[in-house]
Amino acid sequence: MLKQEIKNLIEKTIGKKAVVEVPDNFSYGDFSTNIAIKEKLNPQEIADKLKTSPLFEKVEVVNGFINFFLRPEYFLENLKQILKQKEKYGSSQIGKGKTIVIDYSAPNIAKPFGIGHLRSTIIGQAIYNLYKFSGYKTIGDNHLGDWGTQFGKLIFQIELKIKNEKLKINELTIGDLEKLYVEFHKEAETDPALNDEARAWFKKLENGDKKAKEIWHACKEISLKEFDRIYNLLGIKIDNTLGESFYLDKMPEIFEEMKKKNLTKQSEGAWVVEFENNILPSLVLIKSDGATTYFLRDLATIKYRLKKWNPSIIAYEVGVDQSLHFKQLFETIKMLGWAKDVRFEHIVHGLMRSKTGKFSTRRGDTVHLEDVLQEAIDKAKEIINNSETDKNLPEKEKNELAQQIGIGAVKYNDLSQHHSRDIVFDWDKILNLKGNSGPYLQYAYARTQSVLEKSGLSPNKIFKILDNNFITIVTKALPQENIILKKLLHFSEIVEQATKTFSPNLICNYIFDLSQSFNLFYNEVSILKADTKEQKEFRLALTFAVGQVIKNSLTLLGIESPNKM
Ligand code: ARG
Secondary structure, eight states, X not given: XXXXXXXXXXXXXXXXXXXXXXXXXXXXXXXXXXXXXXXXOOHHHHHHHXXXXXXXXXXXXXXXXXXXXXXXXXXXXXXXXXXXXXXXXXXXXXXXXXXXXXXXXXXXXXXXXXXXXXXXXXXXXXXXXXXXXXXXXXXXEOOOBOOSTHHHHHHHHHHHHHHHHOOOGGGOOHHHHHHHHHHHHHHHHHOTHHHHHHHHHHHHHHTTOHHHHHHHHHHHHHHHHHHHHHHHHHTOOOSBOOOGGGGGGGHXXXXXXXXHTTOOEEETTEEEEOOGGGSSOOEEEEOTTSOBOHHHHHHHHHHHHHHHHOOSEEEEEEEGGGHHHHHHHXXXXXXXXXXXXXXXXXXXXXXXXXXXXXXXXXXXXXXXXXXXXXXXXXXXXXXXXXXXXXXXXXXXXXXXXXXXXXXXXXXXXXXXXXXXXXXXXXXXXXXXXXXXXXXXXXXXXXXXXXXXXXXXXXXXXXXXXXXXXXXXXXXXXXXXXXXXXXXXXXXXXXXXXXXXXXXXXXXXXXXXXXXXHHHHHHHHSOSTTOSSHHHHHHHHHHHHHHHHHHHHHHHHHTOOOOSOO
């Protein structure tokens, strides 16, 4: 990449580590460095030495910064690369030979698929896509919450209903499960002995009791069906769904290893883990009644992943409320000495709030994700019905389009800010065709496609035409064209940065910015009615390139790019 090339060049010239950046404003060059300021060197002297490189048209010094302006050949070459590589443009082999396991989505059985899980699903999938695009072997793992003491409560409650009210398990719905769970907690408030009953049931479940397993299995089926509907709506498929229960028979071995390495000790009947100098609070590994914990299951999960996939990164996309859990987990891995050169990362997500502070939906108080997604689709349909979109579009296609726009809008809203931040769910902003939203970008893409369609020229044809003679046109490009050429050049770096820092929002910022530049170009410059044939072809190439880069970006974000809007 050019940025790296320039960095190497500077470092070779002055023998010191340099940071190269892309200035916010291209009047300060395509790249810039503060090396002279940092190292207290004479910037002009360095600039004079670097000027001789064939990379640059000019090298300027402004306030101690050294600014580099690339030769126009590089912009033309990049444009050609976009036309040639198409959907592969921006991809790389940075991760070649390396594997990343991404733990995301992970909803809990017998509970509704919550907003937090939605965030995890959307962000996790985008990160998965980024790593794949960068050449990593990617393993997505949906660590379903399908084990734990809460099932004791549920099984107890269901078993009671089967006995007393002739409830049939195969008639249970996800709504019932939710209700039963709430009921249990209410009743346990007045009758705490119920908690012991629940614990006993979980114990039975862990020991493989037939009845307990049967009820648990039914709960799991019901939930999975519900979750699948949501994954379908979101257009998401996760490689593996192993879930916590998968590790049941893998826990004893871990417990033994913890004991052998003196990393756990008994305290009031339970087995606990303490950290040296109390750098972190201690925690329970095995409860006093012998029940396993979420923590122990996570340890077993790591061991399994290390053995099975030999990853260099294991990343968890999980809410900020589990920060302590992951700190303890990663510290324990260190104490176990399992994976010295594996990077563990907790990619936190913040809360999602509604504009009024609380989420509410048509069904009432609790937020049902499916309702939220359906509402997005309905609202998108309204937009389609009110727009100039082909009025004759068949209903089926309209519905498909509404789904692509509605779901895309929800995803973009989630991804366009840094994942660690709380985000606000505001329909007006999410679906705003004029602001930084999914539909705005999809609209910009559709616009590029409609121009290309009208031109009658295929991308392959444009690619063939676009030879080195075009350098004169590139040299004389209008400011509206120049800015696009410059922005397009930085896509690969943005992808690299977004991947390295687990930040899909960088991709969002970038395409929003690119789309704005394109819209300006579209409004102020005639593409199809350009003065000369070459000019028209050049502008079509730019249009194609912008469309391709928006599409590649939206694909990374898990958002569709409809050709028409
Ligand atoms: N099911 C958990 C929850 O909803 C998230 C699981 C995250 N992954 C993990 N390996 N702990 O809170």
